[in-house]
Amino acid sequence: MKKTVKMAKHFFSPQKVGRFFLFRRIVKYLGIATGVLVVLYVTVGISLGNGFLKNDLQKKYGRVAGATTLIMQILGPPNKPILSVFPLCQNNSPYLALSWTSDDQMDYFDIERDGSPLVSGIVENIYHDEAVLTSETHSYKVTAFNSLGQTASDEASGTVLGCELPPKPIDPTCVITRFHKTNLFDFSGELSTKERQPTFYGTTNMPHAKIEIIVLGKTDMIVETQANENGYWEWRPEIRFNYGDHTFWVTAVDPENGLRNKTASLKFGISRDEAGGENKKEEKKKKENLPSGATVPGASLPVPGISWPNLSVEVKNWGNIAYTGKTLSLETKMKNFDEKFIKAKLTYLLIDEDGKIALETYDDVSFFEGIPIKKTLSIPSAFKAGKYKILVETTYKGAFLSADNSFLLEEIPLFNLGGGVVITVGQVMDNLLWVILWLLLLLIIFLILLGNEYRTSRYAIIQVTEEMFRDKKFIS
Amino acid sequence: MMIFETINFSLIINSLVIAVSILSIVFSFGVVWRTEKELDISYKFFLGAIIVFTLEEFLNFFSLAEKPVFVIVGLFLKLFFSVLFLAGIFTARDLIRKMDGEKQSFENQGDV
Numbered sequence: 001m002k003k004t005v006k007m008a009k010h011f012f013s014p015q016k017v018g019r020f021f022l023f024r025r026i027v028k029y030l031g032i033a034t035g036v037l038v039v040l041y042v043t044v045g046i047s048l049g050n051g052f053l054k055n056d057l058q059k060k061y062g063r064v065a066g067a068t069t070l071i072m073q074i075l076g077p078p079n080k081p082i083l084s085v086f087p088l089c090q091n092n093s094p095y096l097a098l099s100w101t102s103d104d105q106m107d108y109f110d111i112e113r114d115g116s117p118l119v120s121g122i123v124e125n126i127y128h129d130e131a132v133l134t135s136e137t138h139s140y141k142v143t144a145f146n147s148l149g150q151t152a153s154d155e156a157s158g159t160v161l162g163c164e165l166p167p168k169p170i171d172p173t174c175v176i177t178r179f180h181k182t183n184l185f186d187f188s189g190e191l192s193t194k195e196r197q198p199t200f201y202g203t204t205n206m207p208h209a210k211i212e213i214i215v216l217g218k219t220d221m222i223v224e225t226q227a228n229e230n231g232y233w234e235w236r237p238e239i240r241f242n243y244g245d246h247t248f249w250v251t252a253v254d255p256e257n258g259l260r261n262k263t264a265s266l267k268f269g270i271s272r273d274e275a276g277g278e279n280k281k282e283e284k285k286k287k288e289n290l291p292s293g294a295t296v297p298g299a300s301l302p303v304p305g306i307s308w309p310n311l312s313v314e315v316k317n318w319g320n321i322a323y324t325g326k327t328l329s330l331e332t333k334m335k336n337f338d339e340k341f342i343k344a345k346l347t348y349l350l351i352d353e354d355g356k357i358a359l360e361t362y363d364d365v366s367f368f369e370g371i372p373i374k375k376t377l378s379i380p381s382a383f384k385a386g387k388y389k390i391l392v393e394t395t396y397k398g399a400f401l402s403a404d405n406s407f408l409l410e411e412i413p414l415f416n417l418g419g420g421v422v423i424t425v426g427q428v429m430d431n432l433l434w435v436i437l438w439l440l441l442l443l444i445i446f447l448i449l450l451g452n453e454y455r456t457s458r459y460a461i462i463q464v465t466e467e468m469f470r471d472k473k474f475i476s
Numbered sequence: 477m478m479i480f481e482t483i484n485f486s487l488i489i490n491s492l493v494i495a496v497s498i499l500s501i502v503f504s505f506g507v508v509w510r511t512e513k514e515l516d517i518s519y520k521f522f523l524g525a526i527i528v529f530t531l532e533e534f535l536n537f538f539s540l541a542e543k544p545v546f547v548i549v550g551l552f553l554k555l556f557f558s559v560l561f562l563a564g565i566f567t568a569r570d571l572i573r574k575m576d577g578e579k580q581s582f583e584n585q586g587d588v
Contacts, residue, residue, distance in 0.1 A: 466515045
């Protein structure tokens with residue numbers, strides 16, 4: 001005990017000698033460094049605001065008092081579907097058959113393939129994915145919906161097997177699966193909604209197909225968009241439809257072969273509220289006079305014999321990738337018009353993953369047939385990385401024209417350590433505490449080495465000069 | 477295998493360069509603290525050169541190094557490294573010439 005006390009006294013002795021002197025110094029400076037680190041961390045966290053400290057601590061050290069999230073299972077949302085995927089062949093064409101468990105609490109299903117939407121509004125608990133090639137492996141997830149919520153299944157994968165005989169060329173398909181909240185798979189009758197900007201959902205068996213949309217009626221629109229890698233597409237008009245009846249045509253075009261395309265159509269009406277009164281009577285009369293039209297997905301009304309200009313936009317950045325703080329290069333073209341040139345006011349909208357408009361700008365241009373208009377947009381550094389869409393809109397003789405193209409926005413990396421290892425500003429901010437700790441650790445190691453070198457140099461009896469080299473015969 | 481080697485080899489070499497440079501700085505300090513006169517001055521130049529070299533290597537880790545202003549800074553750092561290294565070599569050569577009598581005999585003969 002006495003020996004321990006003596007050692008402790010010697011350890012904490014203020015004397016600058018003794019075997020523990022260096023160790024005491026290290027502990028002292030470590031303590032100061034830790035204190036500085038904590039003050040720095042808290043200062044940076046406070047300056048960043050927005051609950052940064054709380055989120056960071058929560059991430060690293062578990063729940064913070066007062067931020068407990070309680071999850072309750074309320075009766076109502078559908079049970080979790082159990083999904084199975086089987087590779088099959090039919091008529092020498094391979095496909096993946098999906099089936100899952102379902103019950104009365106499930107109204108409809110959405111299916112995702114490889115993380116992207118494949119089809120929406122399925123009412124049966126089976127689906128055949130025919131847009132596959134032999135030896136491909138895909139992972140699927142089914143989400144069941146009802147009025148009280150949604151539940152997703154676990155992911156299930158399947159690999160496409162080859163069929164014995166070469167498969168027939170697959171005919172292009174284009175199906176409208178959902179109109180606003182109405183699933184069209186088992187729907188019959190007239191489609192009508194009060195929503196003046198309803199969303200149309202559909203699918204095609206051509207990945208990245210060009211989707212050409214024409215709407216005629218009380219509001220005319222000609223739009224071009226694109227299906228995703230699973231052939232899934234959805235479209236919500238940028239302007240509100242006028243009240244009344246409209247006809248919607250959608251044509252999916254193979255991006256590699258413009259002659260491969262398929263059209264689907266449906267008729268729908270935009271009605272006023274129930275308190276519309278006379279207008280309701282007038283609209284009912286109008287509906288009765290209309291010829292019976294296709295409201296079933298897959299059937300097609302004759303495409304109108306009109307010639308509308310075709311507006312298109314293309315992202316020219318390499319790989320469709322843009323970086324924050326850099327520019328987005330675009331080319332906009334208009335084709336199929338009779339005039340020598342068309343003057344138009346273009347609206348450029350940059351839309352994020354959530355559908356919100358991140359950037360809006362205008363340009364007065366003159367279109368000449370087939371000649372692209374080049375435009376460069378500066379992307380602010382503060383924009384969040386992710387999937388974006390550039391939407392270009394204009395009007396032509398009362399018709400609304402729009403076109404869009406998707407691209408990926410990535411952060412400029414802060415560090416490029418070589419060999420493809422990059423660290424972005426976001427990654428640094430997410431792991432700020434660890435970055436500071438590691439930097440401090442490296443600094444401490446450097447200071448220890450330097451301190452040790454200084455300490456050993458103090459043991460020198462004399463300072464070496466060049467005369468000694470001569471005396472020691474280092475110089476001949 | 478080739479891809480694995482490329483990815484890790486570049487990162488390992490870059491990391492080793494930084495680590496070795498830092499050790500060189502520490503040991504150069506050690507020599508500076510242990511020497512005097514012209515030997516001390518020559519090693520101070522070497523120390524300055526290795527510090528500038530290490531800073532330039534750090535700068536290359538930042539993607540911002542692609543910006544024109546940082547490219548110019550990097551070029552000047554390279555230049556300072558070269559100049560300081562040359563100064564260190566020159567000073568060491570000068571003291572060796574004095575030690576081996578070469579410079580004195582030149583001065584006696586009237587050469588500079």
